Amino acid sequence: MSTARDARRIVLKVGSSTLTHPTGHINIRLMEQLVRVMSDLKNAGRELVLVSSGAIAVGVGKLGLRQRPGDIPGKQAAAAVGQCELMYLYDRYFSEYNHTVGQVLLTNYSLCRPESRENVRNTFEALLGLGVIPVVNENDTVATDEIRVGDNDTLSAIVAQVTGADCLIILSDIDGLYTKNPADHADAALVEEVRVIDDALFATAGGAGSARGTGGMITKLRAAQIVQRAGGDTYIINGKTPGRLYDLLEGAKVGTHFVGGGCV
Ligand code: ADP
Numbered sequence: 001m002s003t004a005r006d007a008r009r010i011v012l013k014v015g016s017s018t019l020t021h022p023t024g025h026i027n028i029r030l031m032e033q034l035v036r037v038m039s040d041l042k043n044a045g046r047e048l049v050l051v052s053s054g055a056i057a058v059g060v061g062k063l064g065l066r067q068r069p070g071d072i073p074g075k076q077a078a079a080a081v082g083q084c085e086l087m088y089l090y091d092r093y094f095s096e097y098n099h100t101v102g103q104v105l106l107t108n109y110s111l112c113r114p115e116s117r118e119n120v121r122n123t124f125e126a127l128l129g130l131g132v133i134p135v136v137n138e139n140d141t142v143a144t145d146e147i148r149v150g151d152n153d154t155l156s157a158i159v160a161q162v163t164g165a166d167c168l169i170i171l172s173d174i175d176g177l178y179t180k181n182p183a184d185h186a187d188a189a190l191v192e193e194v195r196v197i198d199d200a201l202f203a204t205a206g207g208a209g210s211a212r213g214t215g216g217m218i219t220k221l222r223a224a225q226i227v228q229r230a231g232g233d234t235y236i237i238n239g240k241t242p243g244r245l246y247d248l249l250e251g252a253k254v255g256t257h258f259v260g261g262g263c264v
Helices: 028-045 055-062 072-095 108-112 112-128 152-163 216-229 244-249
Strands: 009-014 047-052 103-104 133-138 168-173 233-238 255-259
Touching: 009 028, 009 152, 009 255, 028 047, 028 072, 028 244, 047 072, 047 112, 072 103, 072 133, 103 112, 103 152, 108 112, 112 133, 112 152, 133 152, 133 255, 152 168, 168 216, 216 233, 216 255, 233 244
Parallel strands: 009 047, 009 168, 047 133, 103 133, 168 233
Antiparallel strands: 233 255
């Protein structure tokens, strides 16, 4: 079984509630820390793909809207503005460490059809071969219900599959999976290792913890299930302290480990 320590190609997913302040504006300190740690891991020889949420939240902040638009064109307009801002920041911060990013916007349509999935796979290979850190998001500006993946936890699992990653690391606003939703149960305890992802486990998972989160633990379990079925490992760790990535990749027990069987 490969562990995080042995992982060469890693997909990292960071959620909106980690990347933004409750005001909806980007958490610059957090983003800088994450970019710094990722740059260092890349320097140490890891290949990294970042699946980053936050476009709509950042767009809402940048446009000075009081709340997320309720209508689809409004959300897609906020995503268009926010995605630019997000990429501008990633490009700027990664450049400080001499790393290059490339934007990859995907929809279910591009991932489901064999020929376009193959195309996506080849693009990732080319980007990684060039030493680029791909920054991935759902193409929220054009995605309609019929063609959207729906949430970035699931998208990150599919990206892990397509890129043949050694593991998926989900950075959340919580330490990992708990025995019950900690928002409702004070006695909830952290689960360090999961071998079986079944209905009983799904029953312990609740929805998003904040207005900026989307899928909560349910979509994270679904993502871990996709990766596990493909034979890979998933880790959920707290993204508020990106330095914990070093500990995880040095072999320490951090967050929740969904045990897979090797390469995705
Ligand atoms: P992210 O932006 O990281 O995807 P989410 O809000 O979508 O954040 O998901 C994380 C939230 O899921 C936690 O903050 C917590 O409130 C909620 N949650 C529901 N059930 C559980 C559980 N069993 N264990 C841990 N967190 C849970």
